[in-house]
Amino acid sequence: MIVLYVHIATHLVLVLLLPPLCLGVIAKTKALFAGRVGPPLLQPYYDLARLMKKGMVLSRTTTWVFLAGPIVGIVTTLLAALFVPLGGHAAPLSFAGDFVLFAYALGLGRFFTVAAALDTGSPFEGMGGAREVTFSCLAEPALFFGFLVLAHASGSYSLSDMLGASVSSTWSTASASLAAVALSWFVVLLAENSRIPFDDPNTHLELTMIHEVMVLDHSGPLFGVILYGAAVKLFVFGALVLGVAAPLAGIGPWASWPVFVAVSLLLAVVIGVVESVMARLRLPQVPSLLVAASLLAAFGAVLLVR
Amino acid sequence: MNEFLLIAAIVLAGLAGVPGLFRAREGHAAERLFVGVITLAGVLAGTGAIGTLAFGSSGALTAAWPVPGGQLAVEVDAISAMFVLQIAVLAVLSAWYGLEYWPQKAHPTNGRKLRAFYGVATAAMLLLVIARNAVLFLVAWEVMALAAFFLFTTEDEKPKVREVGFVYLLAARGGTLCLFAMFALLAAASGTLSMDGWPLALASPLGNAIFIVGLCGFGLKAGIMPLHIWLPGAHANAPSHISALMSGVLIKMGIYGIVRLTASCALPPLWWGYVLIGLGAMSGVLGVGFAIGQHDIKRLLAYHSVENIGIICLGLGVAVLGRSLGRPELVALGIAGALLHVWNHGLFKALLFLSAGSVVHATGTREIDRLGGLWRRMPRTGLAFLVGAVAICGLPPLNGLISELMIYLGLFQTSSEGGGTWLAGALAAPALAIVGALAVACFVKVFGAVFLGEARTVDVEHAHDPGRAMLVPMAVLALACLFIALGAPLVSHVLDTAVTAWAGGSVGTTAPLNALAPLVWVSATSAALLLSLLFLGVRLGAYMSRREFKKEVGTWDCGYAAPTARMQYTSSSFAATLVGLLAWALRPDTHAPHLQGAFPATSTFASHVPDTVLDRGLRPVFSVAARVFMWLRFVQSGNIHLYLLYILGTLVVLLLWR
Numbered sequence: 001m002i003v004l005y006v007h008i009a010t011h012l013v014l015v016l017l018l019p020p021l022c023l024g025v026i027a028k029t030k031a032l033f034a035g036r037v038g039p040p041l042l043q044p045y046y047d048l049a050r051l052m053k054k055g056m057v058l059s060r061t062t063t064w065v066f067l068a069g070p071i072v073g074i075v076t077t078l079l080a081a082l083f084v085p086l087g088g089h090a091a092p093l094s095f096a097g098d099f100v101l102f103a104y105a106l107g108l109g110r111f112f113t114v115a116a117a118l119d120t121g122s123p124f125e126g127m128g129g130a131r132e133v134t135f136s137c138l139a140e141p142a143l144f145f146g147f148l149v150l151a152h153a154s155g156s157y158s159l160s161d162m163l164g165a166s167v168s169s170t171w172s173t174a175s176a177s178l179a180a181v182a183l184s185w186f187v188v189l190l191a192e193n194s195r196i197p198f199d200d201p202n203t204h205l206e207l208t209m210i211h212e213v214m215v216l217d218h219s220g221p222l223f224g225v226i227l228y229g230a231a232v233k234l235f236v237f238g239a240l241v242l243g244v245a246a247p248l249a250g251i252g253p254w255a256s257w258p259v260f261v262a263v264s265l266l267l268a269v270v271i272g273v274v275e276s277v278m279a280r281l282r283l284p285q286v287p288s289l290l291v292a293a294s295l296l297a298a299f300g301a302v303l304l305v306r
Numbered sequence: 307m308n309e310f311l312l313i314a315a316i317v318l319a320g321l322a323g324v325p326g327l328f329r330a331r332e333g334h335a336a337e338r339l340f341v342g343v344i345t346l347a348g349v350l351a352g353t354g355a356i357g358t359l360a361f362g363s364s365g366a367l368t369a370a371w372p373v374p375g376g377q378l379a380v381e382v383d384a385i386s387a388m389f390v391l392q393i394a395v396l397a398v399l400s401a402w403y404g405l406e407y408w409p410q411k412a413h414p415t416n417g418r419k420l421r422a423f424y425g426v427a428t429a430a431m432l433l434l435v436i437a438r439n440a441v442l443f444l445v446a447w448e449v450m451a452l453a454a455f456f457l458f459t460t461e462d463e464k465p466k467v468r469e470v471g472f473v474y475l476l477a478a479r480g481g482t483l484c485l486f487a488m489f490a491l492l493a494a495a496s497g498t499l500s501m502d503g504w505p506l507a508l509a510s511p512l513g514n515a516i517f518i519v520g521l522c523g524f525g526l527k528a529g530i531m532p533l534h535i536w537l538p539g540a541h542a543n544a545p546s547h548i549s550a551l552m553s554g555v556l557i558k559m560g561i562y563g564i565v566r567l568t569a570s571c572a573l574p575p576l577w578w579g580y581v582l583i584g585l586g587a588m589s590g591v592l593g594v595g596f597a598i599g600q601h602d603i604k605r606l607l608a609y610h611s612v613e614n615i616g617i618i619c620l621g622l623g624v625a626v627l628g629r630s631l632g633r634p635e636l637v638a639l640g641i642a643g644a645l646l647h648v649w650n651h652g653l654f655k656a657l658l659f660l661s662a663g664s665v666v667h668a669t670g671t672r673e674i675d676r677l678g679g680l681w682r683r684m685p686r687t688g689l690a691f692l693v694g695a696v697a698i699c700g701l702p703p704l705n706g707l708i709s710e711l712m713i714y715l716g717l718f719q720t721s722s723e724g725g726g727t728w729l730a731g732a733l734a735a736p737a738l739a740i741v742g743a744l745a746v747a748c749f750v751k752v753f754g755a756v757f758l759g760e761a762r763t764v765d766v767e768h769a770h771d772p773g774r775a776m777l778v779p780m781a782v783l784a785l786a787c788l789f790i791a792l793g794a795p796l797v798s799h800v801l802d803t804a805v806t807a808w809a810g811g812s813v814g815t816t817a818p819l820n821a822l823a824p825l826v827w828v829s830a831t832s833a834a835l836l837l838s839l840l841f842l843g844v845r846l847g848a849y850m851s852r853r854e855f856k857k858e859v860g861t862w863d864c865g866y867a868a869p870t871a872r873m874q875y876t877s878s879s880f881a882a883t884l885v886g887l888l889a890w891a892l893r894p895d896t897h898a899p900h901l902q903g904a905f906p907a908t909s910t911f912a913s914h915v916p917d918t919v920l921d922r923g924l925r926p927v928f929s930v931a932a933r934v935f936m937w938l939r940f941v942q943s944g945n946i947h948l949y950l951l952y953i954l955g956t957l958v959v960l961l962l963w964r
Contacts (some may be wrong), residue, residue, distance in 0.1 A: 060859065065681065067846060071842050108702055114754070118875070121871065
């Protein structure tokens, strides 16, 4: 029993503390590729601490929806993080159909993030919001085709089992399906977290932006909450991809935690490499890539039907 | 016992608007009497329904009547009771709302007509769901359809209203025709017009024919794509509380018919389930797709009814598949998900129509792109709309999630069958996910464009929240949405009785829903989510008041010197990319100006998403047909005695032919 609590506590600590480090690793990787030294690995933590101490500027146009956006965003992301198993250990919350709650909790966060953007009445933020909801419509089927593959392979309907011990054995029987899902979900990760080639998280005031432009008017602590939420979301999607690509259930209960941290940071390096070697897509091409990701996952599902 | 309560309610509701017809045009005594009587009828009907759900059905109430082919029979079983309860709740709440929204004083010409047919339609719907005889069912169906026609055409002095009214009438007539065929085939198959004696012939050609005509007839009422042609126009042009009632319960009568029809077949062929799932997925995705392209808030909501009918059909399809395959858990998850979604959609769609009605009432326009910034003027209406929007998207912590979760679980559990069945599930589940994501896109668009930002072109300076008669019904609906979400483990007991009534032992005993779906967990998670949001909200409020933030600046405008409210992103721009992606089905009309030179002349841009089936399919076909049949015009003289002669002649011919 105590062992279970320790694992749950480790899950929570990792979800709360690790995400900004992943951002730091990505930034460092990109800097190395560009031949720069780059900011220190812990820079995201310093940024968050600095933002928390600042004041806020609020527009006359805004209502409490503007304030609710970041709050709902962080709460729903943390809720989603409770469903995803880390390092082969069952997640703190796990029941049949929890994958629906995972997707729909993130949907609630999206609803309020975009509503907060529209609350400012700014055309830029409206544009960002429109892109956010449009692209997530295309990413959602890829996510669910992946769930279908994992549910079929594991015979279970909760994320902890779908991404649990059965994944390793599925790799030997239906490796093509899992590879398709892993690749498709990696694309979803890049899209949902507004990374290159979908969006450039480092630019401000560019007409091709998605996430950054939605939070243009947020400042101070609430902006810090948004940045932190974005980091957690990246980490959660990373855990989802790693659950398929790097099953850790067989390693042993204690050894799997450090290994998980290591592969998470490795995934951050991979994201950094992708961001360094690729250019941002032109906006009209984004839907094609997302549809391709969905079709890839659909192929994975169809291969299992036979 | 419960049947007597229902009969009393039907009589009361049917007569509720009659006294008003004899009253002066400008008195408000009659409308209060009407609301009182409807409330009484609703309480009686609701008591009967709850009695059945709590203590079980007491068997059919029968009486002899001179109509051939069976007895007069009514019965309230668990399925009827679920629909009765919904009709009662929405009829009462919409009537209260109408007291302020459509007062006799402001509408002296059509207020009395509206209330008379409101009562008749309510009574007919109540009769419809307890009828156990085909003739009685058809009578109730026809009365309901015609009363609904007069409700939709309340403002029949407007040409647009007459036009959509006639489209509705055409669809309703077509539907009834299909139902006549269905009941005739059923009677031929079973030899009786009593609806209890219908164990459908197993997978026979006759059984399949019955399913197809029945699906067409009921589908026309329910608004399954592509039979939804009447729905958007009729709902958009009716008074808002009528839209709420019609979208909440009238279209559900079509679903009720499909539920009864599929319940009567013990072992349906697999393809029935595939057809329902396919139609459901198409209605869902394209319903919300068309909704995204609309500029009229009520037309948009009407297309979302098509979407939700699609979700309900997905559930029904899962249940039928479960029956074919002998899988009790699929039956339970499918039918319970479908029936709960019937309730849920009734609640949040009525809530959305009523709050949209408040916006129309306050601003005088249904055009989304002319509104904006209403939250500061009408915070209560805004909150009601927000609750409805979150609920209809199926998001936690509200009720849409519960029914969609059951349907998702049903679809995913087809995976153990393999082959075609899993393919159906494997394609429908992502379709449902797309529907959810598109619904979020659509409702964040409407909510943002109407309530947030700044007012665009309409003057909203004097807009304000409505009074209690309109706000209380909205509050009740919003609380009901929350209750179903947080009390799902309790609601599941009601659904268990309905599942038993539908399955009727055909697939063995089903496990209780609480064991099949993690309702306790979902409700607990929703409650925890809600509490943590409230907690953080309070903390944030305290933090804000401590630091005394002042709103002294405008929105960051990127250095532009003279921003205006008209520069805001409109709902049309917001939806443009999605409409473009769905252009293969939506076929939007765009009138873009051709700009030339450095200083082009003033020009206009207009875009519009017409209904592909109605405006691009049926209208051209029908206008050709109208020209072709011009030579038959002479039989339509408009003289009533001539029509009586036609009827007599037909009767004589039929008798001779026998």
